Amino acid sequence: MTTNFYAPPSALRGRRVVLPEAEARHLRTVLRAQEGEEVVVVDGEGGWYRARIDHLTPDQVVGTITEQREDVGEPAIEVTVGLGILKKRSRFETFVEKAVELGVRRIVPLRTRRTERNSIRKDRLHSVMVGAMKQCRRSWLPTLTAPQSPESLASASDAAAEFVCHSGDDAVPLHRAAGRARPFDEALVLVGPEGGFADSEVEAAVAAGGTVVSLGSRRLRAETAGLAVLQTLIGPAASERVPN
Amino acid sequence: MTTNFYAPPSALRGRRVVLPEAEARHLRTVLRAQEGEEVVVVDGEGGWYRARIDHLTPDQVVGTITEQREDVGEPAIEVTVGLGILKKRSRFETFVEKAVELGVRRIVPLRTRRTERNSIRKDRLHSVMVGAMKQCRRSWLPTLTAPQSPESLASASDAAAEFVCHSGDDAVPLHRAAGRARPFDEALVLVGPEGGFADSEVEAAVAAGGTVVSLGSRRLRAETAGLAVLQTLIGPAASERVPN
Structure with a gap:
């Protein structure tokens, strides 16, 4: 099979x-x-x-x-991604499918100042996640939580490495920030919706221990940014456990 | 604006x-x-x-x-990705959009032993690429070539770094292979369609100078693999040129 x-x-x-x-x-x-x-x-x-x-x-x-x-097919680090709920449901679904493949452990839909939609289709996303888990031969089904605010997610997290994607003068290139933070077992990543985070949201995440990171000179769509961060964090830590 | x-x-x-x-x-x-x-x-x-x-x-x-x-918004390296034409056109479109955002320079739809579709919708893909170029604030519109075989693409390439995604005992983890190949200005990446490459296609690519690479213990969908490779190659070489 x-x-x-x-x-x-x-x-x-x-x-x-x-x-x-x-x-x-x-x-x-x-x-x-x-x-x-x-x-x-x-x-x-x-x-x-x-x-x-x-x-x-x-x-x-x-x-x-x-x-x-x-734990067949599981990466060595546990990454939680909080992603702003997107206007287009299909883009959030694309993110969820590929995030499971890339090894995410927990997905938190974020309600932020600039999200224009408040809800997700939980059943639909769950079934996308189950399909991706089976297809990519992982053994963990990542958790999909209820929507919450970036402030509450950041303040409740005790991950050793926390990254907030936000362009700005004080943003550190993600590769450098990840390199400095290694080794870590657990990471939290916050990505805003289409319009990005409001300054107050970024400040709250930084106050909770987050590092503001940038993904280079191209402005990535929110779901692309989430996937790029996952690959950057998990790729080098790819598990040695081989599936089937 | x-x-x-x-x-x-x-x-x-x-x-x-x-x-x-x-x-x-x-x-x-x-x-x-x-x-x-x-x-x-x-x-x-x-x-x-x-x-x-x-x-x-x-x-x-x-x-x-x-x-x-x-060259505003352009990465420091030029990456060509050859990706097997996928059964679902929407998956190839998702790849093309996000590949442009992640900084690809040339996309080559591949006709392989195991592709089940021979054509692409060139106009449609072109418009996805233009939209992504504008949205992510690049200044180069990546090239979309006509479909060709992986053998002809590999043999015509003179990129310093060439990678073939293919699971198998002799595959080197991509991060390690990319690290060994750095620094390079130009790279070629070959990714098969849903069913992967046939052995003869992999052998031809290796004969043309390619390294067989694996993306870890999860079996990624073809389009996800292409995007993961792009982020791995281009991410650390992110341009210092800042857009607007």
Whole structure:
């Protein structure tokens, strides 16, 4: 099988795994799996399992775990990205999909002075995230929190490295700031909506320990900036754990 | 004005600039510009101009150049990315938009063993690229070539650094490969379509001087891989030239 399957921890008991209905249907009707075949199942909380299919019915697949590992496909650092809720939902979705691939651990939609939209489609984003987790063969499903303000996110964070994307004279190039902060296990990144952060939001993040960073001489779209930061932070710390 | 405008070199003569019709309409009807205001115009070939608006008619805007600079918003290295033509056109478009923002210089749609689509919508991609160039305040419009094979692209390239994204035991982590290759002025990156490159394509690229690189333990979608490589190569070499 070229994709992983997702079963929450509650679907796993001892050596037995029962795939949720949608996953079972996909395995059966799209991939035409047969009894006796092997699949990889992840539980979204770091659990990675190889399982042999025992029973296939129209809406249930039951398997036996033959191998178990932890944190397959996970980066060595945990990065939280707070991104301003964007006007175009499709751009936030693109961010979420690719952020999961690039190894984000937690996504926080931000309500800021300049966001023009207050809500996200949580179910839709959750399903994009599950799809990306399976496709890229991670074993953690990143957390998607409820929308909050950048001030509350920054003040509640105890990450060793905190970066606020904001152009300005006092901004440090991200590469330099990240290099100075290394090594760190945990990082927080704040990216504003289309219009960027208000000065008071940047000041609050700095007061909470954040470093103002710039991403170079091109003005990146908010979602592009979020992805560029993730690659810059996680890329060099790529996990040695090899999937399947 | 928060965006740049685009006028090809033919629209510039001496200190006079005549904006193309679509740009003129946008400036007039959406942004409600007035005579005497200043705008930034780029010519897509590195030319950056500040211009004062002299005349505004329903479909023409004529201005006088008051300041001229070169290569504003451009990175210090020229990166060509060859990306397999993707099944979903929207994914190729997402790549093109964000590649322009991240500083790509040339995009080559690749026809490979495993591409399932042979053509691109050149006009549509061109307009995405122009939009991204203006939005991110670059002065070069990256080149979009006709589709070609990875073999012909690799053999025609004389870039000092050439990278082929392909998972496998002999793949070097991209960060390490890029570090070893630095400093370089020019780089070529090859990324396969959804199913990756065939072995023979990888061998041809290696024979032409390419290094096989991996992007870590997560299997990235093709367009995500292309963007991750761009940020890894260009990010640390971010230009010191500051836009507007």
